Amino acid sequence: MENKVVLVTGGSRGIGRSICETLAERGCTVIFTYLSNEEKAQALAAEIREKGQKAFAYYCDMSDLKSVVAFSAKIRKEYGNFDALVNNAGILGDGKPFLMSADDHWWNVMKTNIGSVTNTCRAVVPQMIAQKKGRIVNITSVSGQKGNPGQSAYSASKSAIVTFSKALAKEVGRFGVVVNCVSPGLIETDMTKNISNEYVSARSQFSALTRKGEVQEVASLVSYLICDAPEYIVAQELTIDGGLV
Ligand SMILES: NC(=O)c1ccc[n+]([C@@H]2O[C@H](COP(=O)([O-])OP(=O)(O)OC[C@H]3O[C@@H](n4cnc5c(N)ncnc54)[C@H](OP(=O)(O)O)[C@@H]3O)[C@@H](O)[C@H]2O)c1
DSSP: TTTTTEESSOOHHHHHHHHHHHHHHHHOEEEESSSSSSHHHHHHHHHHHHTEEEEEEEEEEEOHHHHHHHHHHHHHHHHHHEEEEEEEOOOOOOOOGGGOOHHHHHHHHHHHHHHHHHHHHHHHHHHHHTTOEEEEEEOTEEEEEEOTTHHHHHHHHHHHHHHEEEEEEHGGGGGGGEEEEEESBBBBSGGTTTTTHHHHHHHHHHHOOOBBHHHHHHHHHHHHIIIISSSOSOOEEEEESSSOO
């Protein structure tokens, strides 16, 4: 992956941050986006570059198609074509039951989570088809498999990402573009810090490993799919959840 250009959406914190660090260690030129945390994002990019690796942070609201198309055109001019794409940006929402959640908030979660994925795919996949190669990993969630209370929009958006990814994989696989999903369980990040301890222990006590996952564990699976995995692993949702029941 030496000098391969990889776009990671939402790289300023949490799982995305660890994905950026891991791919930069593997020799990729990592371009990552952020929405609100400019300071954190630029500090991470500088930290990675201080190690002699390549990472560059850019503001882009991935839920807005026009911005994503303009952003990706600018990046391609500066760094060359994308070799891989990791769609990681996402939000959990307000945690309220469906009937108590405002309709515009509900749709904003949908737009951010599934819209970010379709927007980058619209912007980047034609270029990957033209070069007859590309790897895409979309980050989903076990919430999209099981449907979690208080997460109706989040669960719906994540299962939409899985079926979208499988359909896209079947459309573009013959052109050398390999699409997969990674579906984490409960991972220690800002996103899960406000989830009650009772909920976390209730969910994890019967799991195989009885603990939350770490960001590096997800990043190492993503890095495998981007850098090492045979292309015959395609159109899959790979779950990494410590054996949740
Ligand atoms: N943590 C878990 O337990 C867990 C479990 C399953 C799946 N996931 C999924 O894994 C991914 C990362 O989660 P995380 O826990 O690392 O979340 P996090 O700590 O809350 O970080 C979210 C990242 O997404 C960025 N982001 C959000 N909306 C964006 C937008 N519209 N445009 C660009 N960037 C945007 C944020 O940027 P700013 O910092 O600039 O706001 C941040 O970098 C998400 O897709 C999440 O659904 C997480």
